[in-house]
Amino acid sequence: MSKIEDVKVLVETGKSKKVAAAVQEALDAGEKAQDILNAMIASMGVVGDKFSSGEIFVPEMLIAAKAMSKGVEVLKPVMAGDGSSSLGTCIMGTVAGDLHDIGKNLVVMMLESAGFDMVDLGVDVPAEAFVQAVKENNNVVVVACSGLLTTTMPALKEVVQTIKAAYPDMKVIVGGAPVTQEYANEIGADGYAPDAGSSAAKAKEIIGVK
Numbered sequence: 001m002s003k004i005e006d007v008k009v010l011v012e013t014g015k016s017k018k019v020a021a022a023v024q025e026a027l028d029a030g031e032k033a034q035d036i037l038n039a040m041i042a043s044m045g046v047v048g049d050k051f052s053s054g055e056i057f058v059p060e061m062l063i064a065a066k067a068m069s070k071g072v073e074v075l076k077p078v079m080a081g082d083g084s085s086s087l088g089t090c091i092m093g094t095v096a097g098d099l100h101d102i103g104k105n106l107v108v109m110m111l112e113s114a115g116f117d118m119v120d121l122g123v124d125v126p127a128e129a130f131v132q133a134v135k136e137n138n139n140v141v142v143v144a145c146s147g148l149l150t151t152t153m154p155a156l157k158e159v160v161q162t163i164k165a166a167y168p169d170m171k172v173i174v175g176g177a178p179v180t181q182e183y184a185n186e187i188g189a190d191g192y193a194p195d196a197g198s199s200a201a202k203a204k205e206i207i208g209v210k
Contacts, residue, residue, distance in 0.1 A: 003029045004039045007071060011043040014063030016070045023074040033078040037115075040068050044113040048197030058106065061196065065109035072113070086117045087209055088141030091133045093121030095155040100148035103176065106196035107144060114200035116142075127155070127162035134167055141207045144199070147176040157187040164188060171206045175199060 001009075003026035010019045026036050047064040050056045090111050094104045101123050112118045119137055121129055125145075134140045143163055147156040156179065160172050173191035174184050184192035191206040193199035204210070 004031055004036055007036060008039045008043045011040050011064055011067045011071065012046055014060065014067045016063065016067040019067045019071040020074050023071040027074070027078065033075045037072070037075055037079070040071050041114055044068055044110065045200070048110060048200065051197035052195055058102065061106060062109075065106070065113060068113050069109070087115040087204065088117070088139045088207065089119060089137050090116040090142045090144055090203065091119045091121065091130060091137065091140055092144040093125035093130060093133075093146075094123040095145055095147045095152050095159055096124055096126045097155050098147050098149050098152040099123045100146070100176075103148060103196060104146045107146065107175070107193070107199045110196050110200045111144065111203055114204060116203065125159075127159045130159055130163055131166045134163065134170060140170070142171045142173060142203050144173045144175070144203065146174070147179060150178045153178055153183065160187045160189050173199070173203055173206060 003022065007019065007022045007026055010022050023036055027033065044064065047056070047061055051061045092104060092108050094100055108118050108120050119133055121133055130143055130145065134143065145156055145159045147153055156174055160174065163170055163172055171190045173193060174189040175193040179192065181192045191202045193202045
């Protein structure tokens, strides 16, 4: 098995203690940092698909994401030197009135592992704070908002409308337990992800990245 295949398997199975060494071995063997990163992203894609289909659950997904983050730590200094570009910046937050963060944290990890630079605003985030974050950060290509309570669905609508009023071309993706594709369409969001596993693919799709 190639060094890159070793890394993929370790990420998929959540072996966080072994990933960093395996990534370093792959680099030492002459593999390109970008190829190693792409392999880990593919692994997280597999993990995301398994999560979406109910084969694995939140703990396994968190373990795999943690394993990938250990690998990314090894790659960051190498990739900083080769001018490797990210997909752009994504602003993420749970909307005002909602304090749920496990789902949001999972999405942050999935999007980060897909190649986005993440700005996590946390929970209970008012609409204006999303707009302010777009203004303050470079190369923002998508805003992701989550709402886990039916009572905060109006806040989700307010966020989308506030962002669109300030930045008509900004892509907005929404998600959370009570949210549906129909509701996303109704409030003018560009994308909807039913779970963290599918969030990265949807975010890439709405910004036009394969």
